[in-house]
Amino acid sequence: MSPDSPVPDRRQAAPVDVQVRTSAPDRSLVTVTGHVDLHTAHHLADALQPLLGHDGRTVLVDLSGVTFLDSTGLTCLITAYRTARSTGVRLALIAPSPQVQKMLLLTGVDQVLDSYPSLDAAPP
Template sequence: MNQRQPTQEDHVSTDPPAPKKPRAAPADVQVHTAAPDRHLVTVTGHLDLHTAHHLADALQPLLDRGPHTVLVDLSGVTFLDSTGLTCLITAYRTARSTGARLSLIAPSQPVRKMLELTGVDQILDSYPSPEAAPD
């Protein structure tokens, strides 16, 4: 009598399902007008594939207005991936084309590390506080 060999499909796991990773809280983006020609954009949380568009949506209209200063406070960003980095680079390019000044404020350690690894810290100006950034 021919016996069928067990296959991968026949194996039923008795292991409990792996717990789902908790999804990171979405980035929170707040825009504050410090003066008519100076805006502070504060970002907290993860700046990644799922959240970078929130920052892009906040920055675009500010940068399109022309010559003024836009400060991006990244002190509360706990994670930055390539999408978040691309968002910052795109904002920098827009600022250059419109005459706006874009500066980063107090990038957190994870953000600083990513900026240094990619060389973006050599392109984007960074200051320890909004008061330290020039107009």
């Protein structure tokens, strides 16, 4: 590193990508890749919030591409679950990555949130 090179900012958020696809009028798939943490969880929350207010809707959250999930990301999922439960929306996780699965198991959230190994395994 030369003296003129900028010092990397370790506080800079790791990238996260959140894509929403509606596969039917009452079914949406939210695909998340990257780190879901203190700096990025709001992207997931912002994508989920408008989907959770319609009774009878199914929202599937594909977490297969999530490489890191901290307590803020976990709180985002729990908040989404609580909102979904109160509004009559069915929320389920699809293919949580090993990192996500470990966090769900350690916290017991795997006992609360429905999870399926693949999109094809989720009920219609």
